[in-house]
């Protein structure tokens with residue numbers, strides 16, 4: 001195989017080829033660098049500071065065995081990793097940075113293909129964005145969810161039960177001491193969050209896009225089969241290079257539509273919207289918010305997992321797994337898109353039995369008949385906003401009420417529990433200054449807590465609107481990703497407490513009852529949301545200057561599109 005990309009480093013009798021071979025040899029077999037063996041990076045997001053991905057070094061070892069076995073040469077490549085729960089001000093601020101850094105290292109190094117090891121929320125999106133931009137053969141290994149933890153005999157869902165229990169503390173149903181006792185039970189094993197949060201959703205997305213070995217997504221991190229499929233992935237990437245199967249052959253517009261269907265059927269995270277838009281942008285694929293509404297329409301919710309339902313990822317795996325769920329909605333899936341194996345995804349959906357219909361509901365009796373993400377527009381969100389009806393309260397999907405406006409999360413925290421706050425269960429909570437540019441980084445704060453006095457009255461959900469995102473593990477009647485955001489001059493900057501807001505999910509509308517002239521005259525309100533949006537240096541400066549709005553994926557404007565795998569000039 002003399003047309004390998006890596007051959008441009010290693011083949012030749014000149015000084016440069018000598019230098020490349022001599023420094024890389026380090027115990028490799030004599031023929032490893034002869035230009036005929038695929039050189040494969042394992043982009044590894046293992047980090048002690050990304051607890052959900054800590055085990056990926058073991059996974060890398062299995063992938064390496066498979067690569068050797070198939071005649072390739074593996075290289076573990078530690079890449080920027082993002083720990084969702086620990087990074088401040090929010091992991092999303094760094095998604096594009098990770099994607100950019102990984103992209104550049106894939107292009108700059110002598111590699112012919114890459115295995116992408118991810119898990120925690122932003123890691124699979126960043127890896128896929130990078131691989132899409134470089135467009136060398138690539139395959140995802142989803143690091144897998146953790147096992148179910150229990151507290152007092154009941155299963156604990158990562159994230160979802162933190163939100164639920166902390167609201168119960170604020171509402172006086174349990175003590176703070178009882179809440180804290182659950183802490184050591186929450187995270188039981190290696191792996192990422194075990195709800196259908198963003199990490200699980202993005203593993204499903206990777207599989208529905210065709211970028212994993214079919215049947216891999218959702219395999220629990222401690223399960224021996226995760227190692228076996230990682231080994232198999234190592235073998236497969238070598239074949240993908242030999243067959244020149246690239247991300248752009250696999251991730252087509254049709255496969256993105258399949259991913260949207262998959263997210264609806266499993267009750268996946270709203271965060272998949274910004275990630276799918278950003279990945280598609282790297283491939284030059286025309287994908288818009290409206291595609292989410294159209295492709296997800298009438299797709300039933302079948303997977304009964306938190307936060308939309310009851311069970312956890314381990315239960316989904318024993319009930320038949322992601323493929324069994326996708327088999328139930330096969331008629332919604334486009335048949336053409338191929339997977340990393342070269343075989344279309346739909347070919348893997350025959351003979352996928354469901355072993356527990358309380359976890360994967362039958363198509364004819366779904367949990368919800370229509371689980372797609374709804375895209376709202378109106379004078380509060382001219383470029384769009386989203387809501388996940390499956391995680392909302394049905395009665396609130398059509399609602400009119402007075403706005404209670406907060407300029408930042410600090411403002412919200414200061415005033416939310418004030419007994420004098422003028423708020424009722426019919427109010428609409430509005431939070432601004434939390435978009436990509438305004439926060440900056442678009443944090444997961446859209447599922448604002450409810451005012452304590454309402455919790456004490458037994459209120460458990462209210463309409464909430466923001467330019468922020470929401471944790472994939474959260475729930476409620478929460479309108480997210482309002483675009484343009486307040487800090488970009490969107491109408492959200494001009495709404496005032498007391499304005500009447502109307503949400504109607506059926507007609508996909510979100511409006512405030514204020515005339516365009518009056519909204520335009522309210523310029524002074526906008527200044528308060530720009531306080532955090534003026535960084536002077538570093539990544540945050542670059543980010544704020546170039547980040548796009550949520551309706552196009554919140555990527556940096558100059559990273560959209562694929563730059564390819566061209567080998568740069570030599571410096572020696």
Ligand code: FES
Nearest residue numbers: 052120192193199
């Ligand atoms: Fe890593 Fe939830 S915090 S997946």
